[in-house]
Amino acid sequence: MMIIMKANATPQEVEAVIAQIKSMGLAVHLSQGVEATIIGAIGETHSIPTERFEGLDGVDIVQRITQPYKLASRQFHPDDSIISLDGFNVGGNQIAVIAGPCSVESRSQIIETAIAVKEAGASALRGGVFKPRTSPYSFQGLGEEGLELLAEAREKTGLPIVVEIMSQVQVDVMVKYVDVLQVGARNMQNFNLLRAIGETRTAVLLKRGLSATIEELLMSAEYILAGGNQRVMLCERGIRTFETSTRNTTDINAIPVLKNLTHLPVILDPSHSTGHADYVAAIARAGIAAGADGLIIEVHPDPAKAVSDGKQSLKPEKFAELVKQVGQIAQIMGRGLASVQGEYSPLKQGWA
Amino acid sequence: MMIIMHPGAPREQIDAVIAEIEKHKLSSHPIFGVEQTIIGAVGDGHYVAKEIFEALPGVLSVQRISQPYKLASRQFHEQDSVFQLDGFTVGGTEVPIIAGPCSVESREQILEIAQAVKEAGANALRGGVFKPRTSPYAFQGLGEEGLEYMAEAREKTGLPIVVEVMAVSQIAMMEKYVDVFQLGARNMQNFNLLRAIGETRTPVLFKRGMSATIEEMLMASEYIISGGNTRVMLCERGIRTFETATRNTTDINAIPVLKKLTHLPVIIDPSHSTGDSAYVSAIAKAGVAAGADGVIVEVHNDPAHAISDGKQSLTPEAFARMVKQVKAVAEAVDRRLVPQHVTA
Numbered sequence: 001m002m003i004i005m006k007a008n009a010t011p012q013e014v015e016a017v018i019a020q021i022k023s024m025g026l027a028v029h030l031s032q033g034v035e036a037t038i039i040g041a042i043g044e045t046h047s048i049p050t051e052r053f054e055g056l057d058g059v060d061i062v063q064r065i066t067q068p069y070k071l072a073s074r075q076f077h078p079d080d081s082i083i084s085l086d087g088f089n090v091g092g093n094q095i096a097v098i099a100g101p102c103s104v105e106s107r108s109q110i111i112e113t114a115i116a117v118k119e120a121g122a123s124a125l126r127g128g129v130f131k132p133r134t135s136p137y138s139f140q141g142l143g144e145e146g147l148e149l150l151a152e153a154r155e156k157t158g159l160p161i162v163v164e165i166m167s168q169v170q171v172d173v174m175v176k177y178v179d180v181l182q183v184g185a186r187n188m189q190n191f192n193l194l195r196a197i198g199e200t201r202t203a204v205l206l207k208r209g210l211s212a213t214i215e216e217l218l219m220s221a222e223y224i225l226a227g228g229n230q231r232v233m234l235c236e237r238g239i240r241t242f243e244t245s246t247r248n249t250t251d252i253n254a255i256p257v258l259k260n261l262t263h264l265p266v267i268l269d270p271s272h273s274t275g276h277a278d279y280v281a282a283i284a285r286a287g288i289a290a291g292a293d294g295l296i297i298e299v300h301p302d303p304a305k306a307v308s309d310g311k312q313s314l315k316p317e318k319f320a321e322l323v324k325q326v327g328q329i330a331q332i333m334g335r336g337l338a339s340v341q342g343e344y345s346p347l348k349q350g351w352a
Numbered sequence: 353m354m355i356i357m358h359p360g361a362p363r364e365q366i367d368a369v370i371a372e373i374e375k376h377k378l379s380s381h382p383i384f385g386v387e388q389t390i391i392g393a394v395g396d397g398h399y400v401a402k403e404i405f406e407a408l409p410g411v412l413s414v415q416r417i418s419q420p421y422k423l424a425s426r427q428f429h430e431q432d433s434v435f436q437l438d439g440f441t442v443g444g445t446e447v448p449i450i451a452g453p454c455s456v457e458s459r460e461q462i463l464e465i466a467q468a469v470k471e472a473g474a475n476a477l478r479g480g481v482f483k484p485r486t487s488p489y490a491f492q493g494l495g496e497e498g499l500e501y502m503a504e505a506r507e508k509t510g511l512p513i514v515v516e517v518m519a520v521s522q523i524a525m526m527e528k529y530v531d532v533f534q535l536g537a538r539n540m541q542n543f544n545l546l547r548a549i550g551e552t553r554t555p556v557l558f559k560r561g562m563s564a565t566i567e568e569m570l571m572a573s574e575y576i577i578s579g580g581n582t583r584v585m586l587c588e589r590g591i592r593t594f595e596t597a598t599r600n601t602t603d604i605n606a607i608p609v610l611k612k613l614t615h616l617p618v619i620i621d622p623s624h625s626t627g628d629s630a631y632v633s634a635i636a637k638a639g640v641a642a643g644a645d646g647v648i649v650e651v652h653n654d655p656a657h658a659i660s661d662g663k664q665s666l667t668p669e670a671f672a673r674m675v676k677q678v679k680a681v682a683e684a685v686d687r688r689l690v691p692q693h694v695t696a
Contacts, residue, residue, distance in 0.1 A: 214597045241593045241601070245566045245609050249593070252604035253626050256634035257597050274605050282608035282642045289641035289681050290634045325685070329641055332680040 001041040003053050006060040009037060013058030020056065024048060036060070046070045067261070069218045071225040077263040083203055083231045086160040086179055088123050088338035090233055091265035095330045096294030096338045098162050098267070099319060100126035102309035103139065104146035112301050113316070114153035120320035121327070123338035124180070125150070125159040126296055130166040131308065132186050139307045147177040162205055162296070168196040175202050185209050185237055188220050198227020205267065205296070207235040214254055218262055233265045234258055235296065238273030247275020247312070250283050255290040271298040271312045280314055281322040288329045295326065353393040354415045355405050361389060365410030372408060376400045398422045419613070421570045423577040429615040435583045437555065438512040438531055440475050440690040442585055443617035443645050447682045448690050450514055450619070450648040451671060452478035454661035455491065456498035461653065466505035468668035469651050473675035475690045476532070477502070477511040478648060482518045483660065484538050491659045499529040514557055514648070520548040527554055537561050537589055540572050550579020557619065557648070559587045562600070566609055573616065585617045586610055587648065590625030599627020599664070602635050607642040623650040623664045632666055633674040637681045647678060
């Protein structure tokens with residue numbers, strides 16, 4: 001950490017900062033310039049908040065040199081983390097394609113969608129049963145009944161299931177059913193929820209908050225990792241910007257930036273990051289070309305009648321086309337789609 | 353256009369709006385709801401400013417249904433615009449790559465880079481001679497001397513040259529030298545400059561403003577096209593957001609959105625949209641995978657000593673690797689790079 005003193009800081013103020021650094025067990029490196037004094041605090045500083053120095057008299061700016069997260073950083077863990085799910089790995093050479101409806105609406109809807117996405121090449125099934133809807137009057141999800149339906153869909157197709165968790169109180173029931181806990185964008189900084197998930201050993205898909213920086217996303221991942229749950233996948237799902245022609249702005253830069261900063265797998269959600277079915281395939285291809293480890297895509301058998309996110313949901317046929325295109329990009333990146341290693345052949349899967 | 357009246361707006365106000373609509377040769381379609389009246393204005397209304405209606409008494413809000421631009425729209429011009437530059441086409445199957453330094457720094461520098469990017473697979477040479485730098489104390493470019501060097505580099509390599517124009521007063525002189533005018537992000541809404549470029553017949557690489565919406569970008573390109581210069585390429589170069597990990601945020605959505613809204617070719621600039629050479633190649637690939645028609649990249653023979661944009665500049669070797677990767681992506685989406693022609 002670098003503590004830059006104000007130009008008129010007194011020697012006593014400089015001494016006080018030095019004493020504070022030493023009291024934290026850190027080494028001091030003092031450099032007295034012509035205009036300002038800069039004090040370096042050297043050691044394990046990732047757990048020390050910058051506020052500890054910003055409040056001291058005579059301090060102008062406190063700058064972090066090392067990252068404020070540790071377990072999530074590539075420095076700490078240079079090799080890619082590979083997370084094994086039922087039947088495939090995320091974060092290695094296989095590209096995971098998670099697909100399914102925004103919400104589980106009924107038994108026939110989720111079973112039909114599960115079979116369709118499996119046939120089209122999906123490697124996991126998504127479906128929400130607790131829905132964080134902007135309006136309190138909108139459909140809020142089927143709850144545990146929906147989990148039963150998802151479990152049935154898994155049994156029929158073999159696809160592991162990815163389901164959003166909205167509250168700590170849901171942890172016990174969710175871990176009985178789901179393969180991957182999804183933390184939604186609106187809960188990225190629900191720290192109690194993050195801690196509770198950190199106590200489980202269920203894999204997590206952590207979505208970036210609507211206005212969260214990449215560093216804040218990694219700090220949230222650190223909450224889960226610090227609890228001992230190492231199976232965290234990060235998800236770029238678009239950020240809030242001034243542009244209104246799409247629901248969100250896909251921060252495609254976040255893909256190579258995250259691959260550089262962290263060892264955790266990075267998944268792209270082009271459905272939310274564009275908000276429009278017409279753009280999903282193009283952005284899915286872009287994500288894989290930029291180095292993403294997987295995709296999560298909303299698919300609905302009848303988007304016009306979906307209770308939520310119909311506008312951004314693909315029909316199964318469109319999704320099948322997307323999978324083919326993404327497979328071609330994956331191949332030139334030296335990767336392949338999960339569960340359909342090599343050539344895609346639905347008949348080989350024997351799901352029926 | 354839809355004009356939504358305040359709840360309880362009296363009949364006289366509604367009639368006044370209808371009269372105004374008809375004055376603009378549009379037909380009016382009022383819908384009388386329980387709480388509110390909505391009046392549709394139907395016809396070719398792209399040239400009618402919505403402010404005219406917003407100012408009328410009793411009007412709550414005005415919503416455009418059709419796009420406020422016309423010549424740039426795909427509705428008006430369904431087929432992709434494809435145009436010819438020296439040695440290649442833009443907007444068709446070929447994906448051209450434009451490369452070169454941020455600034456022309458010296459004769460040796462530009463000749464060396466031109467040769468290097470040509471060998472690595474570039475199809476056009478970029479290089480700034482008038483530089484819109486944030487600080488007035490930073491290097492401002494070599495001016496016409498730089499253009500002479502660019503022209504010499506073109507002669508030696510056969511690569512057409514792309515150079516930024518910053519002011520109306522530079523146009524006449526620059527036209528003699530350059531193959532493509534670049535309009536920089538900071539000038540995207542310099543309307544006098546846009547009009548003056550519209551009067552020329554030199555192709556334009558038109559960069560999106562740092563905080564410009566896609567619609568504003570298309571409106572600004574309409575200035576050039578409406579002057580008769582139809583050879584406009586749009587360039588996504590990243591937008592300003594709250595994220596600080598990169599210099600800008602590449603709005604990758606803009607690529608398929610633009611391809612849907614307009615017939616003009618769309619180029620991606622991963623150098624400015626990331627600001628970091630470590631990420632340029634990944635975003636170049638992403639751009640082409642998303643459907644971009646070309647890539648413009650900053651390349652410098654010695655990035656550490658570049659006068660400007662060193663951090664985001666690729667070395668010629670890194671650029672050559674990027675070209676190989678982009679080639680593979682282009683082929684995966686049924687496009688191809690421009691076949692290499694023999695140097696003149």
